[in-house]
Amino acid sequence: MTDALNTHASKPVLVLAVGNPSRGDDALGPLLLEKLESGLPALDSIELLTDFQLQIEHAMDLQNRSLVLFVDASVAVEQAFSLEALSPERDDSFTSHAMTPAAVLAVYQMVYHEPPPPSFLLSIRGEAFELGAELSALAVGYLEEAYQFSLQFLTQETEHKPILAEALMEGKY
């Protein structure tokens, strides 16, 4: 096999947002990506990808990356957004058409027999997910907060990102 699918001319940083733009706050991920596309000073080293939901083949998008930031709406976040470091996890999302980021990392590990790149999940709080609904009023604010953080996170030097992430998780950000 020529394996064209595996010869990925990757940019070192991948931002992978998931969500349906027409299902209310499920659009938070894709909308953050839109803002980043116009707000980031340069996209030479950052690739922005969006999809409705995560699937097994997204493991192949993680190849040759030094950092991956997953972005998703979440009903489980209490503040505007949260950031967590990810590690491969064989969770129950394997029983669904939609996988969790940790499950995608587990597939990566199984497929490539190596640890996945350093990966984080940015969860933005969502309130309502009806088909055809606009972004909820509260989510508009959450999106802006998550955007400001993402800008800072993605424009830091790579080696500083874990420090920033840790500070955020400890409430220091």
Add this chain to the structure above:
Amino acid sequence: MYEHLETAENRAELKRVVVDPVSRVEGHGKVTLLVDDNNIVKQARLHIVEFRGFERFIQGRPYWELPVLVQRLCGICPVSHHLAAAKAIDQLAGIDPDDLPVSADKLRRLLHFGQVMQSHALHFFHLSSPDLLFGFDSDISKRNIVAVLAEHTDIGLKGVKLRKYGQEVIRMVSGKRVHGTGAIAGGMNKALSITERDYLLADIDQMIAWSQDAVALIKQVHCANLPYYDEFATIKSNYLGLIKPNGALELYHGGIRAKTAEGDTITDHYDYCQYNDLIHEEVRSWSYMKFPYLLSLGKENGWYRVGPLARVNNCDFIDTPLAEAARVEFKAHGGQAAMVHSTLAFHWTRLIEVLHCAESIKLLLNDPDILGGELVRQGEKRYEGIGVIEAPRGTLFHHYQVDENDIVTKANLIVSTTSNNMGMNESVRQVAAEYLSGHELTEPLLNNLEVAIRAYDPCLSCATHALGKMPLKLELRSWQSEDLLASLTKHSDGRIEHARI
């Protein structure tokens, strides 16, 4: 058949078991069983618990937005909605299917083959192969793609890469992985470049070889477990789908062919624009999903199944050689019967279609028409358009009416899974009656219900998702008092908790 189990007579005296949600299907469905004191099943139903409101979502929009907009109805088969909508708005732009530019027609077919291939690959390797490779009653921690990758690495990897290849076909043809704008009213908005064509050609022979391996695998699994695989969840039904004018299997455009369980023709090469005279939909109070039926046979006998099993059963042949050879083998396994009714044979036929898609993609990639030529044609505006295609899960109908300002005033969609509603319910009742009735209801036994439903690859909802949802919880309650009698919970780590109150 098992329709007597749709509604029990003495409901107040029965216990209730709920499988909610059904896992490894798209969307939210639940199964309820009513059982008596001896666990004899008296009633079994698959309910759809989310109302989608597709039509309301579409009405009020300008029609030229629809091919992009309708992709958001479903995260699993957005391209199917994209193409069905495009076919409908072709008519609004005054273009009938036969008048579509040759290049546009071939590019749409290429897009569609990529979509069917990736959807079928996901379903088989990711969602169904754990059941098929490890057994329906296997430990729940094994029933997932990671376990397949660990113990059957080669099979798991092929699944991931077949899926990825199909996605790449979609990306090359429509310009983007999701929300692509490939099909527009009257044609396509771009041809394939030589670079894009060569990128896809580089791996297509490998994809064909892997598709052959997949067909060989499912044949081996199916035939190694005869007669069980031919009997599990099996029901006799009518079958419906599109067909080529020469009787070959068709996925993108053709007339409707419907056959009876015995293989007799109900209708053939029927113009789908007259679908309202062929199919009606019945509403039942206990489910949001309607029950379509063939008008000529009536509500009771007119229900039918769609999807890969229906298509392979209905067609006279497949017009790519490897898939045709696989079809002949498949039909032969059932002896002299005109139709194969095994519900688990959906898997086998699904993989025959993957092989057909891979072969067809290669043919199209070697066709110079996909590299340029006329891409769009416009005619005289019309006020009504109907587009029908064979989506991975079966026949998909999009029907729109517009006003003088090109705004959609009326929309009607019949999605594939709706056509399989009665079939899935009958399969659930068959499994409940033949495999569960009289036994204590354990998680592995209840998984049998889900195996039956998953064979249809149902898409029960749209692409919404949010973190933090519980995937599976079963409750056994008293039908009279609603008191909880027992529960079964699947935790995030796959651990099962069984509590008896």
